[in-house]
């Protein structure tokens with residue numbers, strides 16, 4: 001099976017390095033650590049763009065809310081995919 005370049009990128013922020021075996025290996029270490037830190041907290045996160053931020057390597061620090069949302073979405077997507 002060929003692994004194309006896209007699959008080596010973090011599915012959340014697009015960073016191409018340090019892909020590990022986290023959540024079926026779809027996030028970088030930074031996003032994994034962020035998710036672990038943030039997902040378990042019940043803090044209110046604010047988004048200046050109504051939850052519509054595009055998350056990439058540059059913006060991932062700017063909006064924790066959208067980053068968390070994107071990670072959660074990917075977790076669900078991958079989990080669903082794994083079930084099938």
Ligand SMILES: [Zn+2]
Nearest residue numbers: 010013028031
């Ligand atoms: Zn990432």
Ligand SMILES: [Zn+2]
Nearest residue numbers: 047053063066
């Ligand atoms: Zn946002």
